[in-house]
Amino acid sequence: MQEKRLFLLDAYALIYRSYYAFIKNPRINSKGINTSAVLGFVNTLEELLKKENPSHIAVGFDPQGPTFRHEAYEQYKAQREETPEVIRYSVPIIKEIIGAYNIPIIEVPRFEADDVIGTLAKLAEKEGFDTYMMTPDKDYGQLVSPHIFMYRPKFGGDFEILGPEEIKAKYGIESPEQVIDILGLMGDSSDNIPGCPGVGEKTAVKLIADFGGIENLLAHTDRLKGALKTKIESNREQIEFSRFLATIRTDVPLTFDEEALRREPVNAEKLRPIFEELEFRSLTERVLGNKPATATMPKPATQRSLFDQAEQPETSETQAAQPAESKLTDIHSVPHTYHLVDTTEKMWDLAALLACAPAFAFDSETTGIDPMSVELVGLSFALKEHEAYYVPIPDDQQKARETVRIFKSALENPASLKIGQNIKYDYIVLHNYGVEVKGNLFDTMVAHYLLQPEQYHNMDYLANVYLGYKPVAIEELIGPKGKKQLSMRQVPIEQIYQYAAEDADVTLQLKNRLEKELTREKMEKLFYEMEMPLTRVLADMEITGVNVDTAELKSSSDLLTRRMGELEQEIYQLAGTTFNVSSARQVGEILFERLKIDEKAKKTKTGQYSTTEEILEKLRSRHPIVGKILDLRGIRKLLSTYINALPELINPRTGKIHTSFNQTVTATGRLSSSNPNLQNIPIRDNEGREIRRAFVPDPGCLFFSADYSQIELRIMAHLSGDRHMIEAFREGSDIHAATAAKIYKVPIDEVTSDMRRKAKTANFGIIYGISVFGLAERLNIPRSEAKVLIDGYFESYPQIKEYMNKSIEVAREKGYVETICGRKRMLPDIHSHNSVVRGYAERNAINAPIQGSAADIIKIAMIRIARRLEEEGLKSRMILQVHDELNFNVPADELDRVKEIVCQEMENAYPLQVPLVADYGTGHNWLEAH
DNA sequence: GACAAGAGATACGTC
DNA sequence: GACGTATCTCTTGTCA
Numbered sequence: 001m002q003e004k005r006l007f008l009l010d011a012y013a014l015i016y017r018s019y020y021a022f023i024k025n026p027r028i029n030s031k032g033i034n035t036s037a038v039l040g041f042v043n044t045l046e047e048l049l050k051k052e053n054p055s056h057i058a059v060g061f062d063p064q065g066p067t068f069r070h071e072a073y074e075q076y077k078a079q080r081e082e083t084p085e086v087i088r089y090s091v092p093i094i095k096e097i098i099g100a101y102n103i104p105i106i107e108v109p110r111f112e113a114d115d116v117i118g119t120l121a122k123l124a125e126k127e128g129f130d131t132y133m134m135t136p137d138k139d140y141g142q143l144v145s146p147h148i149f150m151y152r153p154k155f156g157g158d159f160e161i162l163g164p165e166e167i168k169a170k171y172g173i174e175s176p177e178q179v180i181d182i183l184g185l186m187g188d189s190s191d192n193i194p195g196c197p198g199v200g201e202k203t204a205v206k207l208i209a210d211f212g213g214i215e216n217l218l219a220h221t222d223r224l225k226g227a228l229k230t231k232i233e234s235n236r237e238q239i240e241f242s243r244f245l246a247t248i249r250t251d252v253p254l255t256f257d258e259e260a261l262r263r264e265p266v267n268a269e270k271l272r273p274i275f276e277e278l279e280f281r282s283l284t285e286r287v288l289g290n291k292p293a294t295a296t297m298p299k300p301a302t303q304r305s306l307f308d309q310a311e312q313p314e315t316s317e318t319q320a321a322q323p324a325e326s327k328l329t330d331i332h333s334v335p336h337t338y339h340l341v342d343t344t345e346k347m348w349d350l351a352a353l354l355a356c357a358p359a360f361a362f363d364s365e366t367t368g369i370d371p372m373s374v375e376l377v378g379l380s381f382a383l384k385e386h387e388a389y390y391v392p393i394p395d396d397q398q399k400a401r402e403t404v405r406i407f408k409s410a411l412e413n414p415a416s417l418k419i420g421q422n423i424k425y426d427y428i429v430l431h432n433y434g435v436e437v438k439g440n441l442f443d444t445m446v447a448h449y450l451l452q453p454e455q456y457h458n459m460d461y462l463a464n465v466y467l468g469y470k471p472v473a474i475e476e477l478i479g480p481k482g483k484k485q486l487s488m489r490q491v492p493i494e495q496i497y498q499y500a501a502e503d504a505d506v507t508l509q510l511k512n513r514l515e516k517e518l519t520r521e522k523m524e525k526l527f528y529e530m531e532m533p534l535t536r537v538l539a540d541m542e543i544t545g546v547n548v549d550t551a552e553l554k555s556s557s558d559l560l561t562r563r564m565g566e567l568e569q570e571i572y573q574l575a576g577t578t579f580n581v582s583s584a585r586q587v588g589e590i591l592f593e594r595l596k597i598d599e600k601a602k603k604t605k606t607g608q609y610s611t612t613e614e615i616l617e618k619l620r621s622r623h624p625i626v627g628k629i630l631d632l633r634g635i636r637k638l639l640s641t642y643i644n645a646l647p648e649l650i651n652p653r654t655g656k657i658h659t660s661f662n663q664t665v666t667a668t669g670r671l672s673s674s675n676p677n678l679q680n681i682p683i684r685d686n687e688g689r690e691i692r693r694a695f696v697p698d699p700g701c702l703f704f705s706a707d708y709s710q711i712e713l714r715i716m717a718h719l720s721g722d723r724h725m726i727e728a729f730r731e732g733s734d735i736h737a738a739t740a741a742k743i744y745k746v747p748i749d750e751v752t753s754d755m756r757r758k759a760k761t762a763n764f765g766i767i768y769g770i771s772v773f774g775l776a777e778r779l780n781i782p783r784s785e786a787k788v789l790i791d792g793y794f795e796s797y798p799q800i801k802e803y804m805n806k807s808i809e810v811a812r813e814k815g816y817v818e819t820i821c822g823r824k825r826m827l828p829d830i831h832s833h834n835s836v837v838r839g840y841a842e843r844n845a846i847n848a849p850i851q852g853s854a855a856d857i858i859k860i861a862m863i864r865i866a867r868r869l870e871e872e873g874l875k876s877r878m879i880l881q882v883h884d885e886l887n888f889n890v891p892a893d894e895l896d897r898v899k900e901i902v903c904q905e906m907e908n909a910y911p912l913q914v915p916l917v918a919d920y921g922t923g924h925n926w927l928e929a930h
Numbered sequence: 931g932a933c934a935a936g937a938g939a940t941a942c943g944t945c
Numbered sequence: 946g947a948c949g950t951a952t953c954t955c956t957t958g959t960c961a
Contacts (some may be wrong), residue, residue: 020931023961149945189957200956227938269941583953584940604940612941640951668947670945677949680944688943712945768945768946840946847946851945883945883947937956945947 004057006124006261007048007151008117010135011105014153015041015094017136017688019087020659024088029279032769037090038278042097044153046287048134051159056129056261058104058120060113061095067110069245093274096911100271102264108252114139115249121148123256132161139188141167142179143248171205172211181214184243193245196235203228206607216242225605272282328470331502338384338501340493347406350381350389354410357383359417359442361508364426365500367487370675371428372542372651372658376400377488378496379407380504385512388501392493404433414438419511421445421459421503424663427539441532444507447514449664450531453825454715456663463506472499526822531663537866537878538661538671544877544889545656546678549925550647552694557643560635567632574625581632587611590625597622614777642681642691649676661881668848669855670821670883679882683930692927697889704876704895705929706902706920707885710735711854712767715820718912719849720803724796729914736760742796743789762793766800767850769843804846811845819852820910821860857916858884861909868901895922 012364018040021775026036048054098105108116114137121131125147132151140150141162161514185204187195199207211217218240221233232239240837268288275284341350354360361382366374375397382388393400411418411430416439420426423443430437445457455461463469477495478486488496518527572578575594579586588609592601598619602610613630620626649657657676665672673679681695682688697703713735717725728738733748740759741748751759758779765775777785794801811817811830818824825848829841862881869876876898879888886906890898899920906918923929 020961198956202955359950553949580953582951606939608940610940633941635950639944641949645950662948663951666947670947672948674949677944680942680949682943684944764945765946770946774946843946851947854945885945932961933959935956935958937954939954940952941950942949943948 003055004124004127004129004242005052005054006120006129006131007052007054007057008120008131008133009045009048009057009059010096010133010137010140011041011059011061011091011098012113013089013135013137014044017091017153018044019084019090031372033278034086035278035280037087038093038097039280039283041090041282042280042283043093045098045101046283047153048151048159052132054132056124056258057263057636058106058261059098060120061091061105061107061118061662062113063107063109063111065109067112067115068249069112071110071247073241076533093278097271097274098615099712100267102267104260106254108254111249111252114286116254118143118248118250119252119254122250123254124441127256127258139179139183139191139246139248141170142177142183142246143250144176149381156468172209173205178208178213180243180247181208181217183246184239185217185294186215187242188246190247192237193242195242196231196239198227198231207232210607214239214524215354226485228606275782328464328468330470331472334386334469336388336502336505338505339389339500340497341389344406346404347391350391351406351410353383354381354407354416355413357410357416359383359419360410361419361504361511362411362426363500363503363507364429365488365496366429367489370658371425372432372545373653374429375756376404376429376433378493378500379404380497380500382501382504382508385509386505388505388508390497390501392497395489401433403428404435405641408435411440417442418835421462421507421510424535424542427536428543431539431543440528441535442511442515443532443535444510444514445664446531446535447511447527450527450823451521453664453669453823454667459503459506459510462510464512467506467509469506469509471502474499481930490610521824523822523824530821530856530859530863533863535663537862538663540866541878541880542658542660545651545654545658546879546889547696547698548646548650548657549694550650553643553647553691556690556694557639560639560643564632564635564639567628567635570713571625571628571632574623574628580688581629581743582636584608584611587629590624591616591619591629595623595625597626617910618780634685636875638682638688638691642676644692645676659880666855667825667844669819669852671855671881673881678880681926689927692930693925695926696924700891702890702892702895702922702924703924703926703929704888704890704898704902704920705885705920705926706888706899706906707882708854708858708906709917711857711884711916712850713763714912714914715850715853715857715915715918716767716800716803717914719820719853720797721913722797722799722803725800726914736763739763739793739796743792750878758789759793766793766804767847769847771839771843807845807849808842811841817845818847819856821851821853821856823852823856825849825852854884856905857910858886862886864905864909865902868905869898872897872901874898890922 015037019037021040022036026034027039029035095105106120117133121133121143121676124131125145129147131148133143133148134151136152144150144162144164144167145165150167152162154159154160162170164176167179171182172181182201182204183193183195184208184839185196185199186201187193207217211220216257217232218236221229224232231711266287272284272288275288340349349590363380364376365378365380366376368374370794376393378392380388380390391403393403408646412435418437418439419442421443422445423441427437444459444462448455448457448462460471460473463471477491477499478488481517518524568581571581575590577594578589581587585608588601588611591597591611602615604610613633616626616630620630646657651658659673659678660675662672662674681691683692695703713725714729717729724742728735736756736759737748739753739762740751740755743759743762744751761775761779765778770778772783772786772790775790776783779786807817807873808830811827815828815830816824816826825844827841827845829837830845832838832841858881862878865886866878869878874894874897876888876890876894878886879889886902888902903918903920907916909916921929
């Protein structure tokens with residue numbers, strides 16, 4: 001009995017594939033016709049016939065009109081680009097060729113080729129066939145069975161046969177039908193099946209492995225966590241619908257006619273002229289032998305050239321409706337006068353106008369984002385709302401400086417208010433062009449930060465909220481983010497000037513709104529006397545920068561890199577395999593699956609094994625590999641975050657590192673530092689703190705460092721008025737030991753180091769607002785013990801407990817809490833019904849005034865110190881702030897004076913019920929100064 | 931299908 | 946509790 005092997009080809013999928021395969025190097029015949037698609041398809045067909053010699057065969061085509069999927073889903077395949085011209089005219093030819101091969105073409109209205117093929121495959125299975133579905137399309141995996149296979153062409157003429165085992169292995173699933181669920185989740189961009197946004201193949205496969213199918217998944221979303229849970233839950237319907245779209249139908253109304261599918265010999269007489277017209281010479285020879293065409297060979301029945309019958313494109317569906325009209329106004333709807341100031345004469349006129357103005361807004365356009373390395377492209381100014389000026393700055397830097405100089409006296413006028421959005425940036429840029437911006441500052445970004453610390457502060461957002469206005473998007477000028485994004489310099493002036501002038505105009509408008517808000521919120525003092533003077537101090541610190549000893553870093557780098565290599569090898573040895581030690585996931589798999597060092601390993605919210613330092617530390621004794629992994633991680637962190645990264649950030653012009661101190665980032669009022677973050681240079685571990693050795697003063701200078709002792713606890717003592725704690729500070733005792741003595745009810749000289757350690761953690765726990773649970777975690781003690789500790793703490797400091805309750809009460813009443821200087825932190829979640837969310841807000845109610853007040857105090861100290869250094873004509877410079885610590889570059893002969901100024905200003909920055917104490921140190925580098 | 935960019939998660943440095 | 950950065954992993958868009 002003859003073997004029954006049916007091959008079903010998905011024509012369009014194969015044609016598209018051939019077309020793209022040749023796209024770089026298309027086949028063009030002498031008539032200029034692109035024959036890539038036809039040739040590719042025929043080649044694939046020939047390979048198949050030769051290799052498999054099928055007993056039965058058919059080709060499925062998608063029908064012309066809409067299918068049931070389009071009827072259910074308007075957008076189905078809607079995003080697909082119009083069929084390429086080449087494919088459109090190739091299809092009829094291919095059909096003709098298939099006809100000449102005597103292979104049946106199957107096309108059913110309203111059903112796609114995959115439904116037709118799926119149905120035929122199932123019918124054939126009942127008739128005892130082995131069916132091979134020839135397609136590159138992965139969707140067919142769902143149809144695979146012991147007698148139905150996917151037959152995927154590979155480039156180079158080979159094929160890959162996928163049966164149930166291969167499909168199951170490929171996705172790690174239990175049955176091929178689960179392919180539908182996977183597709184339903186991940187979607188299919190080529191068919192415009194949406195799936196669940198943010199879920200791709202990996203996540204889809206994992207979910208289906210865990211839940212078995214979409215139905216079960218959607219019924220148990222409570223088992224999910226984090227972003228994934230939200231994504232799945234908010235896309236329920238779309239997921240179910242995607243599953244429907246991805247399901248290949250196997251009930252297309254068809255009859256299975258075994259005889260019609262039986263393979264017939266090629267009709268050479270029909271095929272030859274087609275190949276000849278296409279100029280497929282080698283194919284003609286291979287398929288038909290080298291018999292010359294007879295002169296009388298009839299043309300195809302239609303008597304038309306093969307290429308005349310390109311089909312008309314389908315009328316495209318109407319575009320999806322535009323998103324709802326936004327109610328914002330923009331540059332087109334608001335009357336304005338923006339001037340291009342492009343002659344020297346006009347510039348001088350403008351400069352004169354600015355020089356006698358009491359206030360003006362300005363903004364700079366530059367070539368990048370790092371103010372210490374950019375070049376100016378233009379300056380814009382605004383004196384009154386809806387009118388602004390743009391001054392282009394020449395590329396030539398000599399001429400650029402001359403142009404900027406025209407505006408020097410206006411910008412340096414100490415009597416006028418300078419308004420800007422993120423004005424520190426412009427201040428630094430202008431400094432590098434020889435202009436020191438003087439006079440009071442008004443930064444709209446900082447103003448808004450005080451009003452709404454946890455919101456965004458960028459100009460677009462502010463314009464939107466306060467002005468109902470949508471500024472010209474920068475992307476409209478320089479293109480979308482990415483490699484091809486232009487620099488401002490590459491944008492024609494005619495385009496820049498509207499955008500740039502608008503920036504200055506909008507900034508001025510915002511200032512007019514925000515200053516009223518500041519008054520209403522009684523934050524003027526905080527803004528004008530603290531934040532704005534601080535902006536200038538920070539700008540000067542950034543400009544000064546800090547020296548780094550690259551040789552020192554290089555030798556550390558070499559040493560640690562070598563050590564890291566050794567550790568890596570030892571780890572591979574112990575694991576018995578190589579893996580990526582930087583990958584938490586792989587580490588988890590090695591430790592918990594391969595080495596099985598812990599039976600009940602903790603998982604993260606995404607279901608991976610957690611391998612945090614805390615967890616590994618506890619497992620250290622289980623296996624020697626654990627300690628080595630921890631060591632390696634530590635070293636790698638030092639190398640990648642600090643040692644190897646710092647030299648890259650040295651400014652080639654100044655030879656120093658210029659970090660950015662961000663004034664509008666934290667919720668509490670602290671500063672943050674970035675590029676690089678110099679506020680998290682290691683200090684706790686001996687190995688890590690060595691990095692500080694690389695931070696050095698200028699030649700002939702010393703590194704001077706001063707830090708507040710226990711500032712947060714002192715503030716807590718002050719705010720709470722707790723008599724015991726105030727007393728302890730007034731007496732100058734070791735506060736952690738004093739706390740331990742109180743909690744454990746022992747004399748202070750009987751406090752053990754363990755007691756002190758626990759008391760210290762409790763002190764910090766209170767400041768950081770951690771819970772009983774958090775404290776237990778931190779101290780690695782049972783929760784019950786942590787509870788006892790905290791109870792003992794409040795017994796010792798009863799007024800602290802009172803203060804904490806009062807803070808929460810205040811937050812509930814007013815919706816916010818305040819620092820000693822009136823900095824607010826909004827806490828809308830204080831009324832939340834979710835106890836986790838509410839607990840978080842409550843801890844913030846306690847923590848924010850403490851941390852924020854500490855920030856206030858050091859900011860005051862910074863402003864006063866900077867002022868004194870300037871007034872006294874000292875060359876010493878403040879270079880870093882690390883929350884409660886200030887660092888200075890000090891010429892040796894100024895050391896005593898600076899010490900005095902710094903300590904005095906720090907300790908007297910703000911009078912509290914307890915003394916403020918600053919400790920200090922000096923050295924040849926940051927490490928020594930501590 | 932390959933590649934790059936972007937986003938999220940994890941881990942870890944500081945105060 | 947507050948941050949910023951590095952790395953890995955996965956998704957998504959782009960370009961053929």
